[in-house]
Amino acid sequence: MKLRKEYTCPLEFIHDILRGKWKTVIMWQIYYRKNPSLSQLQKDIKGISQKILLEQLNELLEYKLVSKEKSLGYPLNVQYYITNDKGMKVIEALKIYQKLGEIYLDELKSISK
Amino acid sequence: MKLRKEYTCPLEFIHDILRGKWKTVIMWQIYYRKNPSLSQLQKDIKGISQKILLEQLNELLEYKLVSKEKSLGYPLNVQYYITNDKGMKVIEALKIYQKLGEIYLDELKSISK
DNA sequence: CGGTATCCTTCGCGATACTG
């Protein structure tokens, strides 16, 4: 995700990091599933390819919103974590989005009845 | 912004609405500036064109995150508002983003020293 | 299982000009 030269406010910076189609869901699933592996994440997130998943995870690692740990030996295993400081701040915001999303979906249901 | 067929979680729905490059800043500025006019918004948001601004505003109106009021007569004047229920929920989330953004920018400053 | 490389497509966004 490209960053720009001029920002109207600091919020814009965070938004540019998280704007992508998948980053918020990825973080949400890491949080919700409690430190899943790569393959676990791919199973949980509908429609994402492994390439894109890794690409997005690496960007999240860059910005220290997510961290990972490899266990030694075979079979290979990796766990992804939400970072306590920055990552969890994002999760707090996503909790609000989640609740709001439920409201929208409830409305859609009662309309289609 | 295109919505998808399958959602992993309700949060994904909200994210898809707000994903665009400008929607979050637009909402932030409406909130911060307290019900600005179209031209006011365009002045405040760096780099946005009027066409894009209107396009994004109309989508926000669709989802009832923002509302507007026209005053009668000339000169034409319109005021944009954040809706109390849904819109303000988003603002709560953006406040968290804003704070987090400040942290990142502070870090950048102290690195460049 | 975790990760990388290549190629291709799409649609979000920008530039620009015009109307009431």
Added chain:
DNA sequence: CAGTATCGCGAAGGATACCG
């Protein structure tokens, strides 16, 4: 000042194949 119409580009993201 508020709002609409047209056209084109580029980067985000998808499909697929391959490696340790």
